[in-house]
Amino acid sequence: MILGMMTPLPESAGHAESLAGLHLAAESAATIWQAVAAELAAAAASARHPLHLLTVATVDATGAPHARTVVLRGFDATDREVWFHTDIRSPKAEQIGVDGRVALHWYDPARRLQIRIAATATIHHGDALAQAAWRTSQPMSRACYTTGESPGTILETVPPAPPPPATDDDRGLAAFAVICCRFECVELLSLHASGHERIRLRLTGTEPIREILAP
Ligand SMILES: Cc1cc2nc3c(=O)[nH]c(=O)nc-3n(C[C@H](O)[C@H](O)[C@H](O)COP(=O)(O)O)c2cc1C
Numbered sequence: 098m099i100l101g102m103m104t105p106l107p108e109s110a111g112h113a114e115s116l117a118g119l120h121l122a123a124e125s126a127a128t129i130w131q132a133v134a135a136e137l138a139a140a141a142a143s144a145r146h147p148l149h150l151l152t153v154a155t156v157d158a159t160g161a162p163h164a165r166t167v168v169l170r171g172f173d174a175t176d177r178e179v180w181f182h183t184d185i186r187s188p189k190a191e192q193i194g195v196d197g198r199v200a201l202h203w204y205d206p207a208r209r210l211q212i213r214i215a216a217t218a219t220i221h222h223g224d225a226l227a228q229a230a231w232r233t234s235q236p237m238s239r240a241c242y243t244t245g246e247s248p249g250t251i252l253e254t255v256p257p258a259p260p261p262p263a264t265d266d267d268r269g270l271a272a273f274a275v276i277c278c279r280f281e282c283v284e285l286l287s288l289h290a291s292g293h294e295r296i297r298l299r300l301t302g303t304e305p306i307r308e309i310l311a312p
Pocket residue numbers: 150163164165166167168169181182183184187188189190248249
C-alpha cells in the first residue's frame with residue numbers, strides 16, 4: 098500500500114469505460130479490470146460515488162459472521178488492495194486480528210451492479226502508514242476516535258457527538274487503524290432483463306483472466 102492514500106490505476110485505466118457501459122461477457126478481462134479499478138479509485142475519492150460505502154464481513158472466534166458498512170478510503174490496483182479506517186478497539190479489528198479473512202461487498206442499485214471481493218486483511222495501527230492516513234483525515238472523521246468508550250460498549254444514554262478536534266490534536270490516533278485488504282479475484286454481477294452477467298476476474302497472473310459464471 099502507498100503512504101498518503103494514493104489510488105494508482107492500471108496503465109490505461111484513464112481510458113477505461115464505465116462498468117455500466119460494459120458487456121461483461123463480451124469484453125476482455127483487461128478492459129473489465131481497468132473499468133473496475135477506475136470505479137473503485139473514483140469511489141474512494143468521492144463521498145458522492147455510489148460505491149463509496151461497502152459492506153465488510155468478518156468472522157469471530159466462534160466462526161459466526163459479522164457484517165457492517167464502512168467508507169472506502171483507498172484502492173490500489175497495482176497491489177490489489179482496498180483499505181478502510183476503523184477503531185482498533187472495535188470488534189471488527191479484534192476479529193481481523195485473529196482471522197484476516199474478509200468479504201467485501203458493494204451494490205449500486207442504479208446500475209444493478211454487485212461487486213464482491215474475498216480478501217485478506219492486515220491491521221496498520223501506530224505505524225507510519227496509520228500516521229500518514231491520520232494526517233489526511235478530516236477533523237470530523239478524527240472525532241470518532243476520541244471517544245472514551247470502545248465501539249459496542251453498552252451505555253445508559255445516547256452519547257453526544259464528539260466535537261471535531263483541532264488539527265494538531267492527535268489524541269484519537271491511539272485508537273485509529275487502517276485496515277488493508279489484499280485480494281486476488283473480483284466477482285461482478287450485472288443484472289439485465291436479457292440475461293444476468295456474472296464474471297470472475299483472476300488477477301494473479303501477468304494478465305487478468307475472466308471466467309463467466311452461472312448467475
Ligand atoms: C454510512 C456508514 C459509514 C460507516 N463507516 C465506517 C468506517 O469507515 N469505519 C468503521 O469502523 N465503521 C464505520 N461505520 C460503522 C460500522 O458500520 C459499525 O457500526 C461500527 O464500526 C462497529 O462495527 P463492529 O462492531 O463490527 O466493529 C459506518 C456506518 C455507516 C452507517
